[in-house]
Amino acid sequence: MERQYRLQKNKAFQYVYHRGKSVACRDLVMLVAKSKGMKVGFSVSKKVGNAVTRNKVKRRLRECFRPYLGGVKNGLYVVVARPSAAEATFQSLQRDVRYLLKKHNVLSPALHQDKPQAEARQRPARQN
RNA sequence: CGAGGUGGCAAGGCGAUCGCGUGCCUCCGGGCAUGAGGAAAGUCCGAGCACCAUAGGGCAGGAUGCCGGCUAACGGCCGGUGGAGGCGACUCCAAGGAGAGUGCAACAGAAAUAAACCGCAGGGGUUCCGAUCCAUCAGUCAUCCGUCAACGGCGGAUGGAAAGUGAGAGGAAAGCCCUGUAAGGAUGGAAAGGCGAGGUAAGAGCUCACCCGCGGCUUGGCGACUUGUCCGCGCUGUAAACCCCAUCUGGUGCAAGAUACGUAUGAGGACACAUGCGGCUGCCCGUCGCGUCCCCGGUAUCGCUCGAGCCUGCGCGGCAACGCCAGGCCUGGAUAGAUGAUCGACCCUCGACAGAACUCGGCUUACUGUCACGCUCGCUUU
RNA sequence: GGCUCCUUGGUCAAGCGGUUAAGACACCGCCCUUUCACGGCGGCUACAGGGGUUCGAAUCCCCUAGGAGUCA
Numbered sequence: 001m002e003r004q005y006r007l008q009k010n011k012a013f014q015y016v017y018h019r020g021k022s023v024a025c026r027d028l029v030m031l032v033a034k035s036k037g038m039k040v041g042f043s044v045s046k047k048v049g050n051a052v053t054r055n056k057v058k059r060r061l062r063e064c065f066r067p068y069l070g071g072v073k074n075g076l077y078v079v080v081a082r083p084s085a086a087e088a089t090f091q092s093l094q095r096d097v098r099y100l101l102k103k104h105n106v107l108s109p110a111l112h113q114d115k116p117q118a119e120a121r122q123r124p125a126r127q128n
Numbered sequence: 129c130g131a132g133g134u135g136g137c138a139a140g141g142c143g144a145u146c147g148c149g150u151g152c153c154u155c156c157g158g159g160c161a162u163g164a165g166g167a168a169a170g171u172c173c174g175a176g177c178a179c180c181a182u183a184g185g186g187c188a189g190g191a192u193g194c195c196g197g198c199u200a201a202c203g204g205c206c207g208g209u210g211g212a213g214g215c216g217a218c219u220c221c222a223a224g225g226a227g228a229g230u231g232c233a234a235c236a237g238a239a240a241u242a243a244a245c246c247g248c249a250g251g252g253g254u255u256c257c258g259a260u261c262c263a264u265c266a267g268u269c270a271u272c273c274g275u276c277a278a279c280g281g282c283g284g285a286u287g288g289a290a291a292g293u294g295a296g297a298g299g300a301a302a303g304c305c306c307u308g309u310a311a312g313g314a315u316g317g318a319a320a321g322g323c324g325a326g327g328u329a330a331g332a333g334c335u336c337a338c339c340c341g342c343g344g345c346u347u348g349g350c351g352a353c354u355u356g357u358c359c360g361c362g363c364u365g366u367a368a369a370c371c372c373c374a375u376c377u378g379g380u381g382c383a384a385g386a387u388a389c390g391u392a393u394g395a396g397g398a399c400a401c402a403u404g405c406g407g408c409u410g411c412c413c414g415u416c417g418c419g420u421c422c423c424c425g426g427u428a429u430c431g432c433u434c435g436a437g438c439c440u441g442c443g444c445g446g447c448a449a450c451g452c453c454a455g456g457c458c459u460g461g462a463u464a465g466a467u468g469a470u471c472g473a474c475c476c477u478c479g480a481c482a483g484a485a486c487u488c489g490g491c492u493u494a495c496u497g498u499c500a501c502g503c504u505c506g507c508u509u510u
Numbered sequence: 511g512g513c514u515c516c517u518u519g520g521u522c523a524a525g526c527g528g529u530u531a532a533g534a535c536a537c538c539g540c541c542c543u544u545u546c547a548c549g550g551c552g553g554c555u556a557c558a559g560g561g562g563u564u565c566g567a568a569u570c571c572c573c574u575a576g577g578a579g580u581c582a
Binding site for chain 2: 062
């Protein structure tokens with residue numbers, strides 16, 4: 001995920017926590033605030049685990065969110081991992097991210113019905 | 129074969145698709161190269177580096193603590209000494225001073241850092257028994273008072289009819305006083321060196337032999353230490369209690385700090401008014417600065433990775449840690465923080481512990497697999 | 511990332527190296543009351559873990575684990 005799409009400053013996170021709307025499932029919480037730019041941030045606290053597991057969860061979340069970059073409304077997104085996310089598989093995280101985006105109703109019409117492009121591209125490979 | 133000991137090595141790799149950080153090139157489409165660890169961890173030590181005054185003085189505080197060496201330095205490493213553990217290979221040890229001083233040693237025990245409670249022994253005095261001797265017709269009992277350290281004696285008085293009152297070898301029993309003694313005494317972590325013999329009234333390093341420890345002298349060693357001597361002595365433990373001695377030690381830490389653009393010893397609020405306040409360490413000196421406190425205060429770049437660096441040599445010196453020499457190599461530098469997802473087969477245990485954040489040298493802790501040994505012990509077979 | 515500190519019953523806590531580790535609240539049982547509350551009596555349950563020093567450690571030292579605070 002390129003740097004221009006990242007939410008970086010602590011103040012920006014604080015802004016999203018104050019102004020954003022939140023939707024959650026068992027492993028994740030997603031907050032969205034309206035903005036002209038498109039930025040995503042990931043928050044994984046020390047409760048999730050040690051540095052290795054935290055990094056792993058962050059990488060997986062980044063990979064899950066990447067296909068939707070062009071396909072959702074602009075805004076400030078923050079994805080918070082709950083402690084149970086350490087045990088979740090990549091596939092379940094993928095499902096959760098898609099479910100939360102849908103619940104926020106930010107998916108563009110093209111992607112609302114079908115699978116995202118990146119995932120569609122991976123489908124045939126997985127079937128092999 | 130089993131149980132150990134020591135030392136080393138590795139930390140899944142390969143291919144495909146998508147994706148990320150950094151560097152270089154670019155025809156701006158992209159391409160090429162490279163990208164976590166042995167502990168990156170804990171932050172327990174030591175340094176570099178930066179700022180604080182040039183890093184200052186004294187006290188306090190802190191750290192280390194057998195010896196020699198290595199190292200930039202260290203609480204690290206190597207080699208040795210002493211002690212402890214193990215049948216052994218081998219391992220472990222904050223291992224200076226208790227003979228400078230202070231403190232503490234609960235409970236138990238006679239007694240706790242210095243004696244004398246019991247005991248043992250000698251002497252004194254008391255009572256009782258008492259062969260025998262003197263005296264005598266008989267020779268005793270009760271109460272009261274005084275006295276001595278004394279439930280006992282002595283002296284006196286009174287009463288029972290009156291009066292008066294000896295000596296004693298030796299023995300016994302109890303309690304008392306003085307002296308000697310530290311052998312024995314159920315305890316305790318520790319009891320005044322141990323054990324045996326002599327010695328004695330009883331005893332005692334009082335004397336002797338052997339042993340243990342300390343000190344002196346002495347042999348060897350740079351030294352810790354060690355060998356001998358028997359010259360002197362017999363001293364509780366605790367310093368991870370205070371302390372003494374020796375050595376080291378200024379503070380803060382890359383959120384250090386520097387630069388640029390905004391421009392600034394800034395805006396707002398509260399309090400105070402120089403024998404004061406703050407910084408440099410806790411205090412004093414010295415020195416620098418001049419209100420103090422609360423709250424708010426942007427972004428970018430540098431610091432930032434070539435370094436006490438890594439690899440090779442059967443190189444040279446050294447037992448070794450390590451040093452020297454020669455040749456070769458460049459090997460993360462992010463800043464919400466880069467290694468992931470999917471597929472394929474392989475090792476067949478589906479891969480443990482675990483992610484750089486200024487950088488090094490160690491220590492400690494977590495943890496998987498494997499190899500070597502002209503290392504040890506035991507069993508079996510030949 | 512650096513620095514500083516703390517762990518004692520279920521909770522809050524005291525504790526000079528020396529008995530069976532105070533105390534309060536809570537909980538349980540009994541008494542009191544027609545019953546509950548209050549009160550009284552009794553009980554229950556702990557030194558974060560592992561080593562070391564010491565005759566003896568909750569206390570002193572080291573390591574580990576967990577938890578706080580602080581620095582922009």
